[in-house]
Amino acid sequence: MDLSNYVSDLPFTQNAPQHVIQTLNELAQLKELNAGDMLAQQFEVGHSLYFLVSGEISISIPLQESGKSYHVGLINQSFAPIGWSAFRQPSRYATSFQATKASQLISWPISSLQKLLEQETDFADQFLSFVYRESLPVLTSIQNQTRPFFANESLAFEETRPLINPVIQKQSIKQTTAFLSDTAFCESFTQVELQAIAKQAGVILAHQGDILSQQDQAEDGLYFLVQGKAVVSYQTESGDIITTRTISRPGTVLAWCTTDEQQRNRATIISSRDSTVLFIPRLSLVNIFADMPKLALKYWYRLIWLVGTHLVSARMRYLSQIAGDEVLAVNSMIEQNAAVLPVSSPLYKVGSLLKNAVTTDEAFGVLYRCLHYGTRIERTVAGMSLDILKDLQRENAFYRKLANIYDSVNALPDEQSSIDVRRFGTEQFRQAFKQVPYIIKGMENLPKKPGSLFFYNHLLGSSSTQLANGFRYSLDAQFISSMVIYKQYGVAAQRVVRRSKEFEFWRDAYYERFGNVFVDSWSALTSGTEAHDQFIADGQTTLKAKTPLLISPEGKSFATDQSPGE
Structure with a gap:
C-alpha cells in the first residue's frame, strides 16, 4: 500500500533527505480502528511506534489488584506519537490505548526505526525532537488534572528569590565525570562523551529559597542535584500550584534543556535547603552536540526517558487521588x-x-x-x-509520634504529678498535630476563664491510628485539649474517661497518669448513687483548681457523618 502521502504530511519529514523518506515509505504501515478497538495493551512489548492521522485514542491504566481501569488522558491531535514509552527499557507500552471513534494511524517498527535514526543523525535530531515536544502536552494534561495536596516541604522556607547570575565554580573533570557516570540520566553515555560534558560543567551553591529554574522561563541548561534538597512545583492552567516532587537523591536531574532556544521550563525548582548543583549551560551542550552528533541522539533518547519517568509518577499521583x-x-x-x-x-x-x-x-x-x-x-x-506517598508519609510520621507519646508517658517516673504528665502529653500532641493540616476558627468564642466545662461530640477513631498493642487515642479530645484549650489558656485540660473493658489491659493505666475523672458509664451516673456523687465531687475539684474539664456527653463515639449521636 502506498503511504507516501501520509508520510510526507508528517512534520518531521519536511526537511528529510529523499532516501530517508523512501525508507520510511517502505517501512510504514497503516492501522485503522473502529470505536472500541484496542490499539495496544499495557505491558505489551512495544514493537511499533504510532502517529495519529485522524480520530481519537483514549489512554487508560488497568490495575490488576483492583480489577479496574482508570482513564488518564485522550490523544486527538493530528500526528501525535503514541507508544513512545517503548523507546525506553524494557520497551513496553506503559498504558493501554483504545479508539474512542473511527481512527487512522501510521506506524513504523521500532527496531527498524532505531536503525534508521542511528544511520541518519540529522533526521534523528528532527524526529526525536518532535517526539519529545509532542510528549510534553501529555505530561501537562495529567498534571493539570491533579489536585493540590498538603506538603511539608512547601513550608520549608519563608521566602524565595530568583538565583540571578550565580557564581559557577569549577571542579576537576575527573570528579565531575565520575559523578555523571553514576547518574541514571547519563547511563548510556560513553566515558569520552561524559568527559566532554564534564569540561563544560560547573558547580552552583544554592541557598534555601533560591529559585534554580522558573516555570515558563527560557531553558538555560541541565541541572543535577549533587547535595542538598530541592522542591519541584508546577502551576496548573487553573492557577493551582502543585508540589510534584521533593528531590534529595544525588544525581537526580532537577531541570533540563534542549537545543531549541524557544523551549520553556516546565516547572519551578526551588532549593529547600542549602544545596550543591552541577550545571551545564545550554549553549555548551549545543556546541558539544555539534561536534558529537551521536551524543546528541543519545541525549534526545534520555530526554524522552526523563519525560516518561515524570509521566509515570504524575499518572500514579493522579491515580492515587481519583482512586483514593x-x-x-x-x-x-x-x-x-x-x-x-x-x-x-x-x-x-x-x-x-x-x-x-x-x-x-x-x-x-x-x-x-x-x-x-x-x-x-x-x-x-x-x-x-x-x-x-506524600500523604501516607505524613500520616506515618503522625503515627510514629503517637506511638512515641504512648511509650514516653508510660516511661515517666511514678512520682511525677498528674499536672506535669498532662502538660508533657499536651506539648507532645502539639508536635504531633504539626504533621497534619487543620483549620481552627472561633477561638474568640471561648470562655474567659479556664475553669470551665468543654463539651464535645466524640468522633469515632480511625483504625489507621491504632497502636500495635490495640491502644487507640481519642484524637478529637487530644486535639481540643492541645490545639485549642492549651493554646488559649496555657493549661492542660482534664478529661472524663470511661473505665476500660476487660480486654483493654493498657487503657486505665495510661489514662490514670493524667489524673482524669473516670466513670463506668453515663447510664451508671444516676442521681443519688455513690458513682454520681463521686463524679460531681471530682468535677467540682477540677473546676475549682481552674483546670478545664472535657466531657463527651454521649458516652460513646460516632462517625463524622453520624455525629452528634445519642
Missing part, C-alpha cells in the same frame, strides 16, 4: 517496572508493608534504603513511589 488509594498507585508503579526490577528487590515487599499502620514505617525504610543504596532502577522507582 496511594498504596494502590505504588503497587501499580512497582508492577509497571517488574520487567526491569531484580526479582530479589526489596521493593516487592513495600505493597504488603504499607497495608498496616504498624508496618508502614518499615515500608518507608525499604524505600529510602533503595533510594540511596539500590540499583539505578530501584532508586528511580523508590523516588517515584515516595513522590506518590
Whole structure:
C-alpha cells in the first residue's frame, strides 16, 4: 500500500533527505480502528511506534489488584506519537490505548526505526525532537488534572528569590565525570562523551529559597542535584500550584534543556535547603552536540526517558487521588517496572508493608534504603513511589509520634504529678498535630476563664491510628485539649474517661497518669448513687483548681457523618 502521502504530511519529514523518506515509505504501515478497538495493551512489548492521522485514542491504566481501569488522558491531535514509552527499557507500552471513534494511524517498527535514526543523525535530531515536544502536552494534561495536596516541604522556607547570575565554580573533570557516570540520566553515555560534558560543567551553591529554574522561563541548561534538597512545583492552567516532587537523591536531574532556544521550563525548582548543583549551560551542550552528533541522539533518547519517568509518577499521583488509594498507585508503579526490577528487590515487599499502620514505617525504610543504596532502577522507582506517598508519609510520621507519646508517658517516673504528665502529653500532641493540616476558627468564642466545662461530640477513631498493642487515642479530645484549650489558656485540660473493658489491659493505666475523672458509664451516673456523687465531687475539684474539664456527653463515639449521636 502506498503511504507516501501520509508520510510526507508528517512534520518531521519536511526537511528529510529523499532516501530517508523512501525508507520510511517502505517501512510504514497503516492501522485503522473502529470505536472500541484496542490499539495496544499495557505491558505489551512495544514493537511499533504510532502517529495519529485522524480520530481519537483514549489512554487508560488497568490495575490488576483492583480489577479496574482508570482513564488518564485522550490523544486527538493530528500526528501525535503514541507508544513512545517503548523507546525506553524494557520497551513496553506503559498504558493501554483504545479508539474512542473511527481512527487512522501510521506506524513504523521500532527496531527498524532505531536503525534508521542511528544511520541518519540529522533526521534523528528532527524526529526525536518532535517526539519529545509532542510528549510534553501529555505530561501537562495529567498534571493539570491533579489536585493540590498538603506538603511539608512547601513550608520549608519563608521566602524565595530568583538565583540571578550565580557564581559557577569549577571542579576537576575527573570528579565531575565520575559523578555523571553514576547518574541514571547519563547511563548510556560513553566515558569520552561524559568527559566532554564534564569540561563544560560547573558547580552552583544554592541557598534555601533560591529559585534554580522558573516555570515558563527560557531553558538555560541541565541541572543535577549533587547535595542538598530541592522542591519541584508546577502551576496548573487553573492557577493551582502543585508540589510534584521533593528531590534529595544525588544525581537526580532537577531541570533540563534542549537545543531549541524557544523551549520553556516546565516547572519551578526551588532549593529547600542549602544545596550543591552541577550545571551545564545550554549553549555548551549545543556546541558539544555539534561536534558529537551521536551524543546528541543519545541525549534526545534520555530526554524522552526523563519525560516518561515524570509521566509515570504524575499518572500514579493522579491515580492515587481519583482512586483514593496511594498504596494502590505504588503497587501499580512497582508492577509497571517488574520487567526491569531484580526479582530479589526489596521493593516487592513495600505493597504488603504499607497495608498496616504498624508496618508502614518499615515500608518507608525499604524505600529510602533503595533510594540511596539500590540499583539505578530501584532508586528511580523508590523516588517515584515516595513522590506518590506524600500523604501516607505524613500520616506515618503522625503515627510514629503517637506511638512515641504512648511509650514516653508510660516511661515517666511514678512520682511525677498528674499536672506535669498532662502538660508533657499536651506539648507532645502539639508536635504531633504539626504533621497534619487543620483549620481552627472561633477561638474568640471561648470562655474567659479556664475553669470551665468543654463539651464535645466524640468522633469515632480511625483504625489507621491504632497502636500495635490495640491502644487507640481519642484524637478529637487530644486535639481540643492541645490545639485549642492549651493554646488559649496555657493549661492542660482534664478529661472524663470511661473505665476500660476487660480486654483493654493498657487503657486505665495510661489514662490514670493524667489524673482524669473516670466513670463506668453515663447510664451508671444516676442521681443519688455513690458513682454520681463521686463524679460531681471530682468535677467540682477540677473546676475549682481552674483546670478545664472535657466531657463527651454521649458516652460513646460516632462517625463524622453520624455525629452528634445519642
